Amino acid sequence: xxxxxxxxxxxxxxxxxxxxxxxxxxxxxxxxxxxxxxxxxxxxxxxxxxxxxxxxxxxxxxxxxxxxxxxxxxxxxxxxxxxxxxxxxxxxxxxxxxxxxxxxxxxxxxxxxxxxxxxxxxxxxxxxxxxxxxxxxxxxxxxxxxxxxxxxxxxxxxxxxxxxxxxxxxxxxxxxxxxxxxxxxxxxxxxxxxxxxxxxxxxxxxxxxxxxxxxxxxxxxxxxxxxxxxxxxxxxxxxxxxxxxxxxxxxxxxxxxxxxxxxxxxxxxxxxxxxxxxxxxxxxxxxx
Numbered sequence: 001x002x003x004x005x006x007x008x009x010x011x012x013x014x015x016x017x018x019x020x021x022x023x024x025x026x027x028x029x030x031x032x033x034x035x036x037x038x039x040x041x042x043x044x045x046x047x048x049x050x051x052x053x054x055x056x057x058x059x060x061x062x063x064x065x066x067x068x069x070x071x072x073x074x075x076x077x078x079x080x081x082x083x084x085x086x087x088x089x090x091x092x093x094x095x096x097x098x099x100x101x102x103x104x105x106x107x108x109x110x111x112x113x114x115x116x117x118x119x120x121x122x123x124x125x126x127x128x129x130x131x132x133x134x135x136x137x138x139x140x141x142x143x144x145x146x147x148x149x150x151x152x153x154x155x156x157x158x159x160x161x162x163x164x165x166x167x168x169x170x171x172x173x174x175x176x177x178x179x180x181x182x183x184x185x186x187x188x189x190x191x192x193x194x195x196x197x198x199x200x201x202x203x204x205x206x207x208x209x210x211x212x213x214x215x216x217x218x219x220x221x222x223x224x225x226x227x228x229x230x231x232x233x234x235x236x237x238x239x240x241x242x243x244x245x246x247x248x249x250x251x252x253x254x255x256x257x258x259x260x261x262x263x264x265x266x267x268x269x270x271x272x273x274x275x276x277x278x279x280x281x282x283x284x285x286x287x288x
Contacts, residue, residue: 129284132202139196139280140165146192156189164202164281167193168261171231171274178219180230182238190235193278194243205279206252208232209259211270229254235276 122130140158143165147156155173159166174186182190197204208228221227232252239245262269 125284132282132284135200135202136160136165136280136282139200142196143167143193146189150189152189161279162282164205164279167278167280169235169276169278170271171276172271174235174276175231178216178221178227180221180227180234182234187238190238191243194239194245197239197245197249197280200280202249202283203281204250205277205281206232206236206250207259207277207279208252208254209261209273209275209277210257211260211273212257212264213270224256225254227254228256231276235278 140160143156143158147153147158152173155170157168159168169186169189173189174182176183208231210224210228212224215221215223215227219227221230229252232254236250236252239250240247257264257273260269260273261275262272264270264273
């Protein structure tokens, strides 16, 4: 009896040790099912895949970038991905969308055409500045042509400066040495200028300049200040008294040798510094 009782526990222990095989078999079965499901989910729809890749290839080849406003595969009803969500019968529809994209590229250059830029009208000041510059440019052209036609290039110089159109007349052309009375040969050029100044509608500045050589002892002028001022005044009087121009459009000044054009170290430099400058002033400056 004792031996029978001892054998029964042994038989029960062997059976309990074999139960792990049941759990193991269940685990293997579950893993198999899991991998089967993964495989089923990873299978590709080749038809949809070919449509999408073909559309991308055509888009990049045609130079219509998807990210720069082009009719890409993700854009609205023209995209291929939105049409590929059907039952897989979208092959013809996809081709139609692509042909629509190509047609649109041919008509519009491949980029969406925005609204035309609005034509901005110039302000009153801008228009006035443009009119002023047109008049000054015409004035400079006429004077330059007159100087060339009359071989006065050594006596009259014209330049476009920030303050206006500067007309520089040599003192040899206008005056005798040490004097401020105009010479008769200068009258035709001054008359030509007065005709141009009559309708210019701008302020005209007349400035007299000398070199650094003091006036002679017998001169009627005490110094270069009086001489430069008297020369500028003589030119102004010609425009007012002989040509009848309005005095409200003129201003004059004498600067002696304080504003030399070049160095006074040479005779040529001193000659260039003895001058009268007539400047048609710019009333308006360009806005920055």
